[in-house]
Amino acid sequence: MVRHDSSMVPFGPTRRQFLSSATAASLWPFLDFRIGEAADRRERFSGYPFKLGVSSGDPAPDGFVLWTRLCPEPPGGGGVQPVDIQVQWRVATDEGMKRIVRKGNATAAVDWAHSVHVEVEGLEPDRSYWYQFKVGMDVSPVGRTRTAPAKDAMLDSFRFAFVSCQKYQDGYFTAYEHIAQDDLRAVVHLGDYIYEGHGGGGDSPVRNFDGPKLMSLEEYRSRYALYLTDPHLQAAHAAFPWIVTWDDHEVANDYAAAISEDVTVKPEEFLLRRANAYKAYYEHLPLRRGALPVGPDMLLYRRVSFGRIADFSVLDTRQYRSDQPCESKYRTPCEGIYDPQATMLGDTQEKWLCDGLSASHSRWNILAQQVMMARPDFVYKPHKAGEIIFCMDKWDGYHVPRTRLLQFLSDHQITNPVVLTGDVHTNWVSDLKVDFDRPESPTVGTEFVGTSITTKGDGKQAVEIEKVVQAANPFVRFFNDERGYVRCELTADEWRSDYRTVPYVSRPGAPCVTRAAFVVENGRPGAVRT
Ligand code: FE
Ligand code: CA
Secondary structure (H helix, E strand, O other): OOOOOHHHOOOOOOHHHHHHHHHHHHHOOHHHOOOOHHHHHHHHEOOOOOOOOEEEEEEEOOEEEEEEEOOOEOOOOEOEOOOOEEEEEEEEOOOOOOOEEEEEEEEEOHHHOOEEEEEEOOOOOOOEEEEEEEEOOEEOOOEEEEOOOOOOOOOOOEEEEEEOOOOHHHOOOHHHHHHHHOOOOEEEEOOOOOOOOOOOOOOOOOOOOOOOOOOOHHHHHHHHHHHHOOHHHHHHHHHOEEEEOOOOOOOOOOOEOOEOOOOOOOHHHHHHHHHHHHHHHHHHOOOOHHHOOEOOEOOOOEEEEEOOOEEEEEOOOOOOOOOOOOOOOEEOOOHHHHOOOOOOOOHHHHHHHHHHHHHOOOOEEEEEOOOOOOOOOOOOOOOOOOOOOEEOOOHHHOHHHHHHHHHHHHHOOOOOEEEEEOOOOOEEEEEEEOOOOOOOOOEEEEEEEOOOOOOOOOOEOOHHHHHHHHHHOOOEEEEEEOEEEEEEEEOOOEEEEEEEEEOOOOOOOOOOEEEEEEEEEOOEEEEEEO
């Protein structure tokens, strides 16, 4: 019968969510009960199949995508019969899952690691919904999500959080514990959802695990399953719709299109690995079928709009970029960064981005992307006296396409462009300029760079480094080296970013504070500290 024993749901997101799922299970209409299901369950699963939780994503005014994966034995992924399995799903307007408004069946295909992606349509704009999966007698935790507002709606306020870089062994996902309690309409993930290196590593891993450097599909799948057993990550997924994009570590460090960081690996060989990595990414995240991977290719860039308040151009700066110029990641500028043929987005995505920005009627036009667009001299990195340090993996290595994009924002007077960035494991706020060498030149946009969830481990405020960074880079408004997330609240008049930080990740339970807050006024690019 229905399971009320919490020990049988060891990875449930929170006590509250477990209780709500148990309650909902008892309410699941028994019309669905078929004799023999208990026997089915014993044959098909070695244990509770929803140990990776549930999630939702890419909200539209009439729906969203729902996700789960049947995985009774994470991280290895065993415990499921190698056959396609039908999963029931339901969407309700109440947390108790009583008022069902949509339901159906979906196939958890063995070829897709028994993952389920359901695109729900026909719902009302701008309202909360709850959802749940069921297979045999087992029900998933209940997730909460929300549709986007109608296309022409102007919201009084729109709140979301953005995150990146969650290396499992570097610490606890405490930031997600706080995100799950926050009042948000979406969570935006800017990449490094997993790290592909072997288990352990670093000086003293906080959460060690056994695992190889990822190469095969099974290895990538196992890594996602490990990460998704984290209760705080599950709670954040179950609380809000997510909008995700990847960076490099979902595949391999600092790769560029078909080119591995390890130059001895042939592109055709690397593409086999990339195909495994992309497939596992799709299998574990709430992505629409438009992103379904085909071999080593996956169309991840897309637009997600929230009425007339916020338009997210979700970018992919990995799959189509030209190779990083010159050797070594952080270095003095070399000739290669000025290559006129270089590309960060690829021609097709760049045109798509510019066309979309030109056509947008949104108050805030957000570029949700990976690597830093501002051009600071990384003065705190090792360097000789008088040397400037740029980073070849960031837009620094792609000077011509960066200038072209920033010039476009200026020439076409794009309304309130805001760039969101991850990757660098530190918090930054910068004015974006067409010419960073001329501090007096106009600011054409604002960049908010969010720190890591855990990567690099416990942080510090780094006020001294901030002073040095700002002295060398007058367009930088903030630098900070703590872990956490960035919460943004948008109105028609103002964008506010709260830099939410946790003092440690090496043990659980850290409190979360707003370390700094910045405001951008409508029509006036550049952030001001409040
Ligand atoms: Fe990272
Ligand atoms: Ca990265």
